[in-house]
Every structure is written in C-alpha cells, then in structure tokens.
Amino acid sequence: MSEMKRTPLVLGNKTLKEITDDICAPVETIPSKEWVALFLGAKTLFIFYILTIAVVVSTGMGLLGVNSPVAWGTMIITFVFWVGIGHAGTLISAILFLFRQKWRTSVARTAEAMTVFAVMTAGIFPLIHTGRPWLDFWLFPYPNQRGPLWVNFRSPLLWDVFAISTYATVSSVFWFIGMIPDLATLKDRAKNKIRYTIYGVLSMGWKGTAKNWSHYEMLYLILAGLSTPLVLSVHTIVSFDFAVSNLPGWHTTIFPPYFVAGAIFSGFAMVITLMSLVRIGFPKFKDYITIDHMEVMNKIIMMTGLMVGYAYGTEFLVAWYSGNDYERYVFFVSRAFGPYAWSYWTMIFCNVVAPQIFWFRKFRRSIPVMFVVSIFVNIGMWFERFVITVTSLHRDFLPSSWGQYAWSMYDTAILVGSFGMFFTIFLLYLRVFPAISIAEIKPVMNVGKDEGGH
Amino acid sequence: MGNKKSLGGIAGIFLEESQVLQAARKVRESGFIHFDAITPYPVHGMEEACGIKRSGLPYVTFIAGVVGMLAGLGLTYYTSVSDWPLNIGGKPLFSLPAFIPIIFELTILFAALCSVAALFVVCKMPKVDPPTIDKDLTSHKFAIFIPENDVGFSQDRVERLLKDLGANEVKKVAEY
Numbered sequence: 001m002s003e004m005k006r007t008p009l010v011l012g013n014k015t016l017k018e019i020t021d022d023i024c025a026p027v028e029t030i031p032s033k034e035w036v037a038l039f040l041g042a043k044t045l046f047i048f049y050i051l052t053i054a055v056v057v058s059t060g061m062g063l064l065g066v067n068s069p070v071a072w073g074t075m076i077i078t079f080v081f082w083v084g085i086g087h088a089g090t091l092i093s094a095i096l097f098l099f100r101q102k103w104r105t106s107v108a109r110t111a112e113a114m115t116v117f118a119v120m121t122a123g124i125f126p127l128i129h130t131g132r133p134w135l136d137f138w139l140f141p142y143p144n145q146r147g148p149l150w151v152n153f154r155s156p157l158l159w160d161v162f163a164i165s166t167y168a169t170v171s172s173v174f175w176f177i178g179m180i181p182d183l184a185t186l187k188d189r190a191k192n193k194i195r196y197t198i199y200g201v202l203s204m205g206w207k208g209t210a211k212n213w214s215h216y217e218m219l220y221l222i223l224a225g226l227s228t229p230l231v232l233s234v235h236t237i238v239s240f241d242f243a244v245s246n247l248p249g250w251h252t253t254i255f256p257p258y259f260v261a262g263a264i265f266s267g268f269a270m271v272i273t274l275m276s277l278v279r280i281g282f283p284k285f286k287d288y289i290t291i292d293h294m295e296v297m298n299k300i301i302m303m304t305g306l307m308v309g310y311a312y313g314t315e316f317l318v319a320w321y322s323g324n325d326y327e328r329y330v331f332f333v334s335r336a337f338g339p340y341a342w343s344y345w346t347m348i349f350c351n352v353v354a355p356q357i358f359w360f361r362k363f364r365r366s367i368p369v370m371f372v373v374s375i376f377v378n379i380g381m382w383f384e385r386f387v388i389t390v391t392s393l394h395r396d397f398l399p400s401s402w403g404q405y406a407w408s409m410y411d412t413a414i415l416v417g418s419f420g421m422f423f424t425i426f427l428l429y430l431r432v433f434p435a436i437s438i439a440e441i442k443p444v445m446n447v448g449k450d451e452g453g454h
Numbered sequence: 455m456g457n458k459k460s461l462g463g464i465a466g467i468f469l470e471e472s473q474v475l476q477a478a479r480k481v482r483e484s485g486f487i488h489f490d491a492i493t494p495y496p497v498h499g500m501e502e503a504c505g506i507k508r509s510g511l512p513y514v515t516f517i518a519g520v521v522g523m524l525a526g527l528g529l530t531y532y533t534s535v536s537d538w539p540l541n542i543g544g545k546p547l548f549s550l551p552a553f554i555p556i557i558f559e560l561t562i563l564f565a566a567l568c569s570v571a572a573l574f575v576v577c578k579m580p581k582v583d584p585p586t587i588d589k590d591l592t593s594h595k596f597a598i599f600i601p602e603n604d605v606g607f608s609q610d611r612v613e614r615l616l617k618d619l620g621a622n623e624v625k626k627v628a629e630y
Binding site: 016017147149150151152158163169170173177181184185189200201205206207212213215216217218222227229230233240438439443 | 478490491492493494495496497498500501504506508509511512515529530533534537538540542543545549552553555556558559560562563565566567569570572573574576577578579580581582583584586589590591592593594599
C-alpha cells in the first residue's frame with residue numbers, strides 16, 4: 001500500500017533563523033507604499049465612522065431607518081454580521097487545534113486577530129442601538145440605588161451581553177497568550193531601547209524554559225477546550241435573540257445550528273479576503289500561507305455554504321409542514337416574492353450558488369476566483385441577516401401594521417464606516433504583531449518534507 | 455527582581471534541536487535536577503527528557519469553572535428570586551433553563567481567566583526585563599542551563615559535560 005504523501009506546510013527549505021526573520025520582517029521594516037495607501041484609506045473611513053456615530057448618538061436613532069414595525073435594522077444586522085465573522089478565528093485557533101489539524105498553524109494568529117477585531121467592531125452596534133449609549137452600563141447587573149433593580153436574566157438580549165463580553169474577553173486572552181513567546185522574540189531582536197521596552201513589557205518576561213513551555217502548552221490546550229463550546233454558544237445565543245420571540249420567520253428551532261454554520265461560513269470568507277491581501281502585501285508570507293492552505297479553507301467555505309443552503313430549504317419545509325398560515329405566509333409569500341424578494345435572492349445567489357464554483361480544483365486554487373467568491377459570501381451573509389431581520393418584521397400578524405424599512409444614508413454610513421474601523425485596527429496589527437505564530441510554525445516546518453518527520 | 459534571588463550558573467548553547475534534546479536527557483542522567491532547557495519553541499519530548507511532571511493547571515481550571523458555575527447560579531438566584539422577585543411573563547421566579555446561558559458563560563469566563571492567572575504564577579510572570587542568556591534563544595538556538603546550587607555542581611564538571619554533549623558555546627551566567 002503506498003503511503004499518502006503530506007503536502008508541506010512551509011515552502012522552501014528554511015532554517016529556524018530564516019523563519020524568524022521572514023515573520024518579523026513586516027514588524028521591523030518601513031511599511032510599503034501599498035500598506036500606507038490602504039491604511040490612509042481605512043483610517044479616513046474610520047474617522048468618517050466616528051463622526052457618523054457622533055451624529056447618530058447626538059441627534060438620535062431616528063436618523064436610521066428603524067421604525068414601527070421594523071424596529072431592528074442596520075445596527076442589529078451589522079452586529080450579527082461582524083460577530084459571525086469573528087467565529088472563524090476561534091474555529092481555526094481552537095477547534096482545529098483540538099482536531100490536530102496542523103495546517104491551522106499559519107493562519108491561526110491572523111484569524112484570531114480578525115476575531116478579536118470583528119467582535120470589537122460588532123460590540124459597538126448594540127450599544128448604540130439602545131438609543132442612549134451613555135446608560136449602557138445598565139446592561140450589567142451591579143448593585144444600584146434604584147432598588148436595586150436588577151437586569152432581567154430571562155431575556156435573550158441579556159444572555160447576549162454575557163455571551164459577547166465573555167467571548168470578547170476569552171478570545172482576546174487566548175490571542176494574546178498565543179503571542180507571548182513571539183513578543184519575546186521581537187524583544188530579543190530589538191535594535192533600540194524603545195522597541196525593547198515595549199516588547200519586553202508585552203512579552204511579560206517570557207523565558208522559554210522547558211518548565212514554562214510545559215505549563216504554556218497545557219494552558220493553550222485548556223483555552224482551546226474552553227473556547228470551543230464558547231464559540232458555539234455565542235452564535236447560538238445571538239440566534240436566541242430572534243428564535244425566542246414569537247415572530248414567524250424568527251421563531252424556529254433550527255436557528256442555533258443554522259446561525260453557527262453561517263457564522264463559520266462568513267468568517268472563513270473574511271479570512272480568505274484578508275489572507276489574499278496579506279499574501280499580496282507581504283510576498284514572503286506566500287511560503288507560509290500557501291495555496292494549499294487557501295484551498296482547504298475554500299473547501300470549508302463550500303461545505304458550510306451547503307449547510308447554510310440546506311438550512312434555507314429546511315425553513316421552507318418546516319413552514320409548509322407546520323400548517324401555520326403565518327409561517328407559510330412569511331416564507332412562501334413575503335420573503336421569497338414580497339417587496340424584499342431582491343434581498344432574498346441576492347442572499348441565495350451569494351451564499352448558495354457562488355461557492356459551488358469550488359467543486360473545481362482549478363478555481364479552489366485560484367486567488368482571483370477565491371477573492372471574488374469571498375466578497376460574494378461576505379455580501380450574501382450580510383443580506384442573510386437583513387432578510388432574517390427585516391423581512392420577518394415588515395409583514396407580521398396584522399396587515400394594518402405592515403410597513404417598510406426606511407433605509408437612510410446614515411444606515412449606509414454606519415455599515416460602510418464599520419469596515420473602516422475593522423481595517424484600521426487590522427492593518428495596525430499587521431505592523432505591530434507577528435502575523436504568523438513563530439513558535440508554532442517551527443515545530444511543523446518539516447511536515448511533508450522527505451528529510452523531516454519522526 | 456522577584457522575591458527569590460536569581461541564581462548564577464553555566465549554560466551551554468546548542469544549534470540543533472536533536473542535540474539539546476539528547477543533552478537534556480544526559481544532563482538529567484548525570485544527576486542534575488534543577489537544570490532547565492531553554493528553547494524558542496516547545497520541543498517534542500523535552501518534558502520527558504527533563505523529567506518535568508504533567509502541569510497542574512487543569513486542577514485550577516476545574517475549580518475555577520465550578521466556582522464560576524456557582525457564581526452564575528448564585529447571581530441569577532439572588533437577583534431574580536431573593537433580592538427583588540418580579541413576575542415576568544408569568545415565568546417562575548427561579549427560571550433555571552433561562553439562567554443556563556448566564557451560568558455557562560460565567561463558568562467559561564472564570565475557568566479561562568483563572569487558568570491564565572495560574573500560568574502567570576507558575577511561570578513567575580509578569581517580569582519586566584528578565585535576565586537573558588543569549589538573544590537567539592527565542593529564535594534559532596537552544597540552551598541547557600545548570601544553576602550553581604544544583605546537586606554535584608562544579609564548574610569544571612559542568613563545562614566539560616556540556617562541551618562533550620556538543621554545546622557550540624559554554625558560558626557562565628551571572629544570574630538567571
């Protein structure tokens with residue numbers, strides 16, 4: 001029986017020193033013109049976003065298109081969109097770690113960073129959506145002078161407060177702990193005192209002794225084990241925001257797995273978008289984030305895309321099988337053929353049809369093709385949340401209360417601006433932290449090479 | 455910097471992973487017990503070679519998880535049942551199924567943060583500007599450090615042992 005040959009995870013016969021040099025290079029050299037151009041663009045958009053938020057907060061939520069009956073709009077849609085994107089990072093860094101998928105190593109750091117920044121971006125939306133963000137601390141159960149009047153622990157919206165804040169905390173800690181040995185590397189390579197001090201403080205005195213590594217690897221395993229149920233719980237709880245209500249189109253038991261699959265789907269699409277750009281910006285990284293890595297992630301996109309498509313179908317089946325007039329109406333009349341049918345079919349095309357091109361190996365391994373598909377999936381997954389939120393609300397039980405979402409230019413500004421925030425932080429990250437885990441890539445550098453292996 | 459004074463000793467610098475693994479095994483066989491191996495990445499088999507016991511961190515995780523779970527249960531019970539009972543939608547005051555997400559999240563939060571804190575304690579972190587043997591030990595070199603208080607430590611013996619094991623460089627370390 002012939003042995004299956006593994007594909008190498010790191011291309012080129014690199015020495016340990018070359019790996020360190022390659023990965024530290026973006027942090028230690030003057031940024032390229034492309035990076036500066038991207039950063040200036042993202043930063044300008046970010047400033048525009050801050051101004052938009054200032055106007056919306058100072059004037060009021062009425063600037064956005066939310067009204068009765070569509071009381072949840074851009075804020076909630078875009079919140080779910082960004083939280084969803086955050087899921088791929090933890091899937092790669094925690095779940096694939098538990099499954100001993102060695103290919104995850106090259107992309108884990110950046111995917112985890114994407115998670116942290118996406119959750120940061122997402123967290124702003126519900127805070128503004130409350131309408132009076134200066135009172136947002138009321139969301140937390142703290143002893144107060146109003147009774148004390150406690151929060152309502154029976155509400156899914158409060159579960160969300162706990163889920164998102166726990167997720168943001170644990171994934172940031174997981175990300176940072178993973179970086180400590182690499183920050184020590186950057187400290188030891190520092191050529192000047194300021195750099196030495198900053199990375200010295202950040203690396204917290206990491207020495208890399210065998211005893212330290214022994215505890216460290218155990219902690220990494222523990223955090224991966226804790227993050228795995230956590231990441232599944234977060235989008236489950238986000239879906240409860242909808243599923244626990246009685247509204248047709250929201251009140252479905254399929255929501256938790258459907259949301260989690262969609263989150264992983266959109267998150268991997270964002271990883272592909274970012275990695276395609278990183279590969280262009282830092283050509284050396286092509287040896288670490290190889291076309292094989294991209295292909296594996298495209299396979300995951302195709303698989304989760306099929307799961308999402310299956311969920312869309314199940315919703316129709318259950319609506320028909322329930323025999324409930326309102327359920328049937330929402331799916332068969334208002335969602336697929338109503339005034340927002342264009343958004344529904346945009347979603348179907350982007351999420352179910354477009355990824356099918358990945359059945360062909362040639363397209364799975366083509367950067368331009370996967371970049372375009374990943375953009376389609378990002379758009380499609382935003383529309384999925386639009387479809388769920390708006391089309392369920394705009395036609396409820398009573399025809400006299402039907403209405404449309406009054407999309408305003410502030411909705412557009414908030415949506416587009418949030419990308420400015422995300423990309424500003426992400427581009428800064430690429431310059432400040434090693435974008436690939438130096439200490440994790442070294443043990444797998446010989447995978448798939450003839451002379452290596454145990 | 456810490457309460458315990460740093461110790462001096464002798465370190466051998468190695469260039470190959472296989473060498474340092476072999477050296478750790480031999481140093482341990484020679485009777486040294488307080489030595490440590492410094493590597494830029496976790497080396498497979500190093501724990502066995504150095505005779506390091508399995509990390510105790512999971513015990514911290516478990517206890518912290520249980521505390522977090524009880525804290526979640528206590529918080530929801532105290533606020534919803536005991537301190538100010540409110541009838542919300544006719545649901546029971548103690549609506550356990552609705553409290554499970556809160557209890558779950560607090561379990562994870564406590565377990566994760568306490569495990570990280572435990573790592574900091576056992577690794578004596580954070581420490582600003584720790585002593586360094588060689589700047590390349592976080593990049594591409596490996597080291598075995600034998601402190602001067604180790605059993606049977608003598609400068610000649612240690613230097614010879616590390617040289618024989620293939621150390622590229624043997625140097626005295628004032629404090630580590």
